Amino acid sequence: MDEITAEITVEQxxxxxxxxxxxxxxxxxxxxxxxxRENNEDKHEFYITENQGEIAAKxxxxxxxxGMGGHEAGQCASELATKxxxxxxxxxxxxDIAVCARAAVTASTRFINDISIAIPxxxxxxxxxxxxxxxxxxxxxxxxxxxRVYRMRDGDLKQxxxxxxxxxxxxxxxxxxxxxxxxxxxxxxxxxxLGTERDVTPDVIENDVQVGDQFMICSDGVTNHVQDxxxxxxxSSMSPSEAAWRLVGDALVGGGSDxxxxxxxxxxxxxxx
Numbered sequence: 001m002d003e004i005t006a007e008i009t010v011e012q013x014x015x016x017x018x019x020x021x022x023x024x025x026x027x028x029x030x031x032x033x034x035x036x037r038e039n040n041e042d043k044h045e046f047y048i049t050e051n052q053g054e055i056a057a058k059x060x061x062x063x064x065x066x067g068m069g070g071h072e073a074g075q076c077a078s079e080l081a082t083k084x085x086x087x088x089x090x091x092x093x094x095x096d097i098a099v100c101a102r103a104a105v106t107a108s109t110r111f112i113n114d115i116s117i118a119i120p121x122x123x124x125x126x127x128x129x130x131x132x133x134x135x136x137x138x139x140x141x142x143x144x145x146x147x148r149v150y151r152m153r154d155g156d157l158k159q160x161x162x163x164x165x166x167x168x169x170x171x172x173x174x175x176x177x178x179x180x181x182x183x184x185x186x187x188x189x190x191x192x193x194l195g196t197e198r199d200v201t202p203d204v205i206e207n208d209v210q211v212g213d214q215f216m217i218c219s220d221g222v223t224n225h226v227q228d229x230x231x232x233x234x235x236s237s238m239s240p241s242e243a244a245w246r247l248v249g250d251a252l253v254g255g256g257s258d259x260x261x262x263x264x265x266x267x268x269x270x271x272x273x
Contacts, residue, residue, distance in 0.1 A: 017095065019056035021136040023209065024269035027062065028241025030248040034221055035256030041067035041074035042219045042261040043127075045082040047090065052273075054090070058097065059135030061086050062263050066147050066219040068193065069116075069125030077112050077127040081194050084108040085131060085142075097135055098204050101142045105129065105194070105202045109144075112195030126193035129202070130161060130217050132263075134209060137270055143203040144192050148223055150231065151207075152214040157232040160205055164192035188220070213267040214240070222247055222262055225254030240264040 025048075033040045047061040065081045067074030088107040092100035108129070116122045128145025141149045146163040162168060166189040170176040192200055214235050226247060234243050234250075244262040251260040 016053070017056040019052050019136070019273040022052075022055060022271045022273050023060070023134050023136065023267055024271060025060060025134060025265055026240050026268055027263060027265040028239065028244040029261075029263045030241075030244040031261040032248050032252060032256075032259065034259050035252060037259055039072075039075060040259045041078055041127075042221065042259040043067065043075070043078035043082045044217075044261050044263055045086060046263065047086050056136065056273075057095070058090055058100070059133050059138075059140075061089065061131065061133050062215075062217055062265055063129065063131045064147050064217045064219055064261050064263060065127045065129050065194075066145065066221070066259070066261070067125065067127040069122070073116075073122045073125035074127065076115070076122055077125040077195050080112050080115065081108045081127045081129050084111050085129060089133075097133060097138075097140050098206065101131070101133065101140060101204055102202060105142065105144065106199065109194040109200045110198055113198050116195055124196070126195035128190065128219070129194055132215050132217055132265060134265070134267070137209050139207050139209050139213075139215070141203075141205040141207075143205070144194055144200055146188070146190050147217070147219045150216040150218075150228075152216070152232065152235045153210060153212070155232075155236060157228055157235070159228070160207075162203065163190075164203075165190050209267055209270065211267055211270055215265045216243075216247070217263045217265075218247070219259060219261045221256075221258030221260035222251045224258060225251045225256070225260075235264065240266050 065078035067078035089104035130147040131142040
């Protein structure tokens with residue numbers, strides 16, 4: 001990113017919202033270049049606030065992005081996406097966090113697209129984005145691409161997001177079986193990404209939050225090598241930080257064919273304000 005200097009100033013314009021619940025969270029994160037790649041195009045960021053106004057209106061934010069475009073281009077795209085998404089989401093004036101999240105996705109994809117056009121070496125760069133927002137007693141998941149968000153509740157692991165890939169859409173249309181999709185040569189071809197187009201439509205999924213819930217956000221470098229059953233065992237028996245390190249470690253042991261990134265978030269309490 002030495003060719004450009006981008007400074008984004010976040011002005012606190014969050015609306016006044018009633019603070020009903022203060023979530024108590026534990027989390028851990030880990031990323032690794034893997035065994036094949038020469039650099040890490042994954043990027044993860046989080047924003048944790050103790051400001052009661054922000055807790056009420058915007059909550060806490062966790063993001064994983066997996067860049068594409070080769071070497072510095074993919075790394076640049078994921079870096080721009082994580083920071084832009086968090087900054088725009090936090091500063092958006094809407095009282096509806098889903099509206100804020102969609103605006104943040106739009107700002108991110110257009111910023112990346114502008115840079116890819118302006119700088120020849122960044123041409124064609126893009127990135128996935130998987131974000132988790134815990135706002136009071138609600139969760140908001142934002143999805144573009146094939147990174148993933150899972151939730152563990154009462155011992156049951158559920159994939160919240162749907163991969164934006166050619167094979168996933170083909171399976172959903174009934175034109176291919178799940179078994180065929182797992183072996184298909186196009187299984188990693190994604191159909192949505194930030195930056196490759198001026199506009200992209202994210203999936204935005206809102207759910208309740210319960211004490212004991214655990215969330216995992218990860219790049220496909222993890223899920224390519226770690227099965228859901230293995231993810232469930234690790235998350236149910238380890239702290240968030242231990243689980244993040246173990247999951248990335250198992251991805252490396254399983255092949256390490258891509259960058260691998262994990263954030264694990266646990267809801268330890270929901271205190272009445």
